[in-house]
Every structure is written in C-alpha cells, then in structure tokens.
Amino acid sequence: MGKNFIVFGDAQNMAELADHSVHLVVTSPPYFNAPFDYPDLFPSYEAFLQLMETVAKELKRVLSQGRIAALVVDDMLINGQKYPIVADITKIFIDTGFKYRERIVWIKPEGYIRISRRSGVLLQHPYPMYYYPDNLQESILIFQNGDFDYKQIDPEIRQKSRIDVQQYQQAKWYLNVWQITNVLPNNNRLEKGIAAFPPEIPSRLIQLFSYVGETVLDPFAGSGTTLKTALELGRNAVGYEIDLELMDIVRRKLQPDQPSLLRQVDEIEFIIRDDARHLRSHLQQQVQKRQKR
Numbered sequence: 001m002g003k004n005f006i007v008f009g010d011a012q013n014m015a016e017l018a019d020h021s022v023h024l025v026v027t028s029p030p031y032f033n034a035p036f037d038y039p040d041l042f043p044s045y046e047a048f049l050q051l052m053e054t055v056a057k058e059l060k061r062v063l064s065q066g067r068i069a070a071l072v073v074d075d076m077l078i079n080g081q082k083y084p085i086v087a088d089i090t091k092i093f094i095d096t097g098f099k100y101r102e103r104i105v106w107i108k109p110e111g112y113i114r115i116s117r118r119s120g121v122l123l124q125h126p127y128p129m130y131y132y133p134d135n136l137q138e139s140i141l142i143f144q145n146g147d148f149d150y151k152q153i154d155p156e157i158r159q160k161s162r163i164d165v166q167q168y169q170q171a172k173w174y175l176n177v178w179q180i181t182n183v184l185p186n187n188n189r190l191e192k193g194i195a196a197f198p199p200e201i202p203s204r205l206i207q208l209f210s211y212v213g214e215t216v217l218d219p220f221a222g223s224g225t226t227l228k229t230a231l232e233l234g235r236n237a238v239g240y241e242i243d244l245e246l247m248d249i250v251r252r253k254l255q256p257d258q259p260s261l262l263r264q265v266d267e268i269e270f271i272i273r274d275d276a277r278h279l280r281s282h283l284q285q286q287v288q289k290r291q292k293r
C-alpha cells in the first residue's frame with residue numbers, strides 16, 4: 001500500500017494502518033441520526049456510542065505518541081430530544097486513554113440556520129419557559145495521545161512546517177472560537193447529503209498539529225475534505241469511509257483545481273473492502289420522504 005489511500009469499509013477496523021503510524025486525526029463522525037443527513041442510520045443512541053468507542057480505541061492504536069485527534073461534533077436534536085454527544089464523546093476518548101486538550105467552538109455565520117428556527121417559538125409565546133435558541137455552533141474536540149516530544153522533530157522539517165503568524169493573528173486562530181463559513185447547502189454541491197465541513201477547518205488543524213511529510217487520517221472521510229486539504233499542505237492522506245456510493249464524489253473532489261499545488265488524485269489508492277456498504281441513495285430517499293410529510 002502507498003502512503004496515500006482511502007479504504008471503503010468500516011473504520012472500526014483500520015487493519016491497513018500499523019500501530020503508531022499516523023501523526024494527526026481530523027474528522028467529523030456521522031451526526032447521530034441527523035434528520036437532514038443520516039435519518040435512522042443507527043438503531044439506537046447506544047449503537048452510535050458503541051461505534052465511537054471502538055473507533056476511539058483504533059485511533060489510540062494507530063496514532064503516534066503525543067499526537068492529536070480532532071473531532072468536529074455537535075449535540076443532536078431529534079424529535080425534541082437533545083443528545084449530549086459532545087459530552088459523551090469527550091468521556092469516551094478520556095476513558096480510552098486520551099488527554100482532553102481543548103474544545104474549540106466553531107461559529108457559523110448568523111444567516112445560516114439549517115436545522116431549525118426554534119427561537120420562533122418564543123415570538124409566538126413571549127413568556128418564560130418557551131426559550132429554544134437557534135444553533136450556530138459546533139465543537140472541535142482536541143484529544144492528545146500522551147505527551148509530545150518536540151525535540152524528536154528534524155529541524156529542517158520543523159522549518160518547512162512553520163506557521164504563518166500573520167495569518168494566525170489576522171484570522172484570530174489564537175482564540176478558541178473560530179468563525180468560519182460552513183459549506184452552503186445548495187443542491188448542486190458535490191457534498192450534498194454528506195454534512196461536509198469547510199476545508200478551512202482541516203486546513204487550520206493540519207497546520208497547527210502536523211508537520212510536512214507526516215500522515216493525516218480521517219476515519220469518517222465523507223467527500224474527502226480532510227484528504228484533499230492534507231495533500232495540498234504537503235502531508236500524506238489516509239481515509240476510511242463506509243459508503244461505497246461516495247467513491248465517485250471523493251475521486252472528483254480530489255481532482256486538483258490548482259495542479260501546481262495539489263498532488264494528483266492518481267497518487268491515492270482506492271481500496272474496497274467487503275464491509276463497505278451502500279448508504280447514500282437510501283438515506284436521501286428517507287430525507288425526501290420526511291420532507292414530503
């Protein structure tokens with residue numbers, strides 16, 4: 001297997017990756033049964049937490065000493081019930097042996113409210129107890145696999161990986177609140193129905209937590225945003241994605257828009273395992289059925 005590959009199969013088994021062979025994990029797990037993207041994907045909340053626990057153990061195995069796993073997650077509101085996903089995933093990763101290092105809040109622009117305009121309830125009933133705010137944020141949870149030895153990094157690689165401090169100041173990377181525009185939900189986008197994150201998120205995380213030439217893993221690769229960004233930043237890219245129906249989207253996304261910057265998609269191996277599934281058409285049908293109701 002080459003240095004860059006995506007496996008179509010379940011991330012609960014990352015047998016293609018040797019122990020401690022990955023330097024950074026950037027991912028957003030499937031949003032637990034999210035009505036717009038993953039209706040009824042999981043039979044229960046416990047099944048979702050079980051998946052996260054098994055993946056956390058695999059990540060602990062494949063990550064090098066001292067390295068980071070960054071997860072973009074949010075609590076989920078389904079049929080009026082709010083599921084404490086941020087808290088539960090934090091607990092799972094701590095119990096797996098990771099150090100809880102940071103929580104960054106990703107704020108989307110105010111015009112973007114895809115989930116629901118819950119705050120309108122109070123306008124109809126302007127009295128106490130009718131308060132349900134609209135959600136504009138997600139959490140970026142940062143976990144660390146023990147202590148990092150800064151001295152082990154080759155000085156030349158360190159120089160090549162220098163962070164642009166002007167950008168760090170101007171775009172306010174130094175705050176634990178990141179204001180970043182989301183991928184806009186228009187119908188023609190490549191990432192329709194995938195709940196993709198904007199490349200700015202993996203871009204910042206990759207620059208802040210990995211060195212040039214190292215390997216970045218996304219165990220829930222989706223459309224391949226992390227993989228594409230990693231390659232653009234001179235890192236190796238490895239991914240897992242269970243849904244075989246996304247293969248073509250990943251291929252198209254990895255086409256270089258700036259050939260000088262991006263290494264060719266041919267450099268990435270596509271591996272199809274027996275445990276890959278066909279999910280998207282079914283999920284999209286479920287979403288459409290709900291919208292018609």
Ligand SMILES: C[S@@+](CC[C@H](N)C(=O)[O-])C[C@H]1O[C@@H](n2cnc3c(N)ncnc32)[C@H](O)[C@@H]1O
Nearest residue numbers: 010011029030196197220222223225241242243
């Ligand atoms: C929120 S999306 C990731 C989107 C991605 N960050 C992007 O920008 O396109 C989560 C992905 O995890 C995939 N997935 C769900 N369960 C999985 C599993 N057990 N193993 C691997 N991938 C899985 C889903 O099919 C979905 O594409």
